Amino acid sequence: MTKTQDKKRKQNLGIFYTPQEVVNFIFQILKIWKDKEDEKLKRWQSRKPHAHFPSVIDPACGEGVFLKTAITSGFTGYHPTEKTPYVFGIDLDGDVVNKWEKISILHDLFKGKKDKMLNHFHQQDGLLELPEKVFSYKIGGLKEFDAVVGNPPFGGMGFSSLKGKDTKEVIEILEHLKKFEVLGYKKRKVGNENNQSPLWGDFSWGSMPWGGGSRIPDPKEIESIPIEILFLDRFIQLAKPGGWIAIIIPDGILTSSNSHYVREFLSDKVRKLKEKNKLGQDYKVYLASIETIKKYNFDLIVKSYKKLYNSSGDHMNKSNLVQITKDQTGKEAVMIRVDRSLKNMLEEKPFSRLDVNYWHPKWDNIIQDFRSRVVQKKYLYEYTHNDNWLISTDHVRASKGEKEASNLPVEYYSPAGFLFTGYDISQIPRCSENAFERMKRARPVKDDVLLGGFGMGPTGKSLVICHTPSIKAIVGNIFILRVKDFYDPYVLDVFFKTNYGQAQFNKYKTGVAFNSLSNEEIKYLLVPEFDEKVKKSIHSEYANVTNMHNEAMEAKQEGNVGDYKEKIVIAEKMLRDLIVKTEEVIRGERSDVI
Known part of the structure; x- marks a missing residue:
């Protein structure tokens, strides 16, 4: 096989090898957990009359780096009489399976005993059920394990190869996939958007299990599920209640808004497994990013974590x-x-x-x-019983024949016109009539709050439309918050500009590849319920800011640059003073802003 062919093979299978330092780090963390459990419950090395060791499986083990480290790190060991290691591996790649006999898995771990190695290591798809096995030295056979570890494939072709298999094999695979609970969460997400049909043919949330309905899923839908998400579910399936999962997954699962259903699945699953755990321990799931964790100072992290994890007392020092x-x-x-x-x-x-x-x-x-x-305080959505107040917008698209130019008839409000004290109305951009017809639901009106939600610069910036826009006007790449009926827009804008508002925006726009806000994040912004006197005062003070802002805009339109700069600086200072006073009211340091 040429290097190019080998590279292509690894890409198709989603193979990305894990640096040894990352594997070492993961087992150091796992060992901290295990040692603490052993100290409290005498479950492992302290068990009498013989030491006991956790069973460890890697469902996509490759050449076995995780499993070898499980032994060499002291996390697990050998059965005292069978002399068999408590490590188990699965891999689909025939090339690495052929190496199991040639590398240290057979000779170092199994002391050259091939029959024992083949009882513990299997060539098959790691997402599918393992064969039925009964061991005298391990409860649960190949169904459940104390620790599930590894770096499963991601970005590979996964089940996209279903159409290449015969009908019987495809049906067997799809029947097995009905057990994957994460697909129920995906189905709920897809089924609720745009009236799309769910992944499964029939389903009732009240009467069916989480995984799926009575029909097998559509292969085309399964092919669209990222392989790493299916492996995350499989890792949990293989873990005993009270066990540990150490899995390396792409950042997107933890950070992307599109993967929220996966995080919801994790949250619910961890809670349910904790309830089933007869030992009473937390169900521990360690999540790490291969692209970032290898940059860390591993020794320092482990040292800090061990110190705090083993801290005595119910409450740690803040x-x-x-x-x-x-x-x-x-x-x-x-x-x-x-x-x-x-x-x-x-x-x-x-x-x-x-x-x-x-x-x-x-x-x-x-x-x-x-x-x-x-x-x-309340979440913003709690002030009203409908969602009509929150309008997400698109932008002018050349691909649809839409245009931007100064001589076109439609006002086009974009993030470029945002000023700290209001919108720059001195020269509002223009766009074509067909853009207006397509996006007329995004027409701004006086007293709308505009909130930037797309891109690093605009996200979290806000203002109030203090003038009356043209009948033909639209907003592009900006959220419209039409809150006037239930929350004073000027009070809301001032709060958004406080440290308390900005902290929420800064939190939401981190941890994602593209800085943005979602509709749900905006609905869940926590905002204060000021008394009527404070609200009227903020509104009144904001009116003074608006008057100065409008005077600055008039000076700019007249070409009086010096006057414009002087007045806009005054308006900004007035608004900053109002923001500071509002923060003081929130902290209880003053009763009103005036």
Whole structure:
């Protein structure tokens, strides 16, 4: 096989080899958990009369780096009489399977005993059921394991090869896939969007199990599911209640809004498995990104984590809840949140992300400070019973024959016109009539709040439309918040500009490949319920800002640059003063902004 052919084969199978330092790090973390459990329950090495070891499986083991490290790290070991290691492996790739006999798996792990190796290592698809086996030294055969570890394939062709198999084999595979609970969450997500049909032929949420209905799924739909998401479900299937999962997955599963259904599945599954766990331990799921974790100072992370994980007492000192480590250049590298379980992190629905930036303490601390203040608070969606107030918009598309030019008839409000104190109405861009006809639902009106939600610069920036736009006007790549009927738009804009509002935006726009906000994130913005007196005062003070902003706009339109700069600076100062006073009201340091 040529190097090009081998590279293509690995791409098709989604094979990406894991650096040894990453594997070592994962087993150091797992060993911390195991040793703590052994100390409390005498379940492992402390067990009498013989030491006991966790069973470990890698459903996509390749050349076995995870399983070899499971032994060499001391995480697991050998049965005292059978002299068989508690490691099990699966791999589909025939090339690596052929190497099992030639490399250390046979000779180092199984002491040259091929029959024992073949009882523990199997060439097959890691997503499918293993053969029935009964072991005298392991409860559960090949159905469940104490630890499921590995770096499963991602980006590979996965089940896209279904159409190349005969009908009987395809049906057997699809019947097995009915057990994958994550598909139920995907189905719920797809079934609720745009009236699309669900993945499964028939389904009733009240009467069917999470996995699927009575019919087998459509192969075309299964082919669209990323292979790494199916493997995440399979890892959980293979883990005993009370077991551990250490899996390396792409960042997108933890951060993308499109993968929220996967995080919801994880949250619910971890909770259910914890309830089933007779031993009473947390169901531990360690999630890591192969592209970022290898940059970290592993020794420092392990040292910090071990110290905090083994801390005595029910409550850790607040200063120790978050540990920020440094890379070799002294820059911040990673955050360890030992105060939050996976379940806690995932239950911040509907948009939680497992990303170190999303959970950065500088955002969390500000948001928690806001939550602790005496002023009443609600999520924005709780002020009204409909969703008509939130309008997401598109943009002018040349592919549809739409145009932008100064001589065209339609006002086109875009993020480029955002100023701190309002919209720059001195020279509003224009677009074509066909763009207006396609996007007329995005027509702005006076007192609308415009909120940037797309891209690094605009996301989290807001303003109020203080003038009356043309009848023919649209907004592009900006959210319209038409809140006037239930929340004063000027009060809302001031709050958005406070540290408490910006902390929420900054949190939501981190941990994603493209900085953006979703409709759900906007609905779940936490905003204050000021009393009527404070609201009227903020509105009144904002009117003064608006008057100065409008005078600045008039000066700009007249070409009086000096006057424009002077007035816009005054307007900005007035608004910043109002923001500071609003923050002081929230903190209880003053009763009103005037």
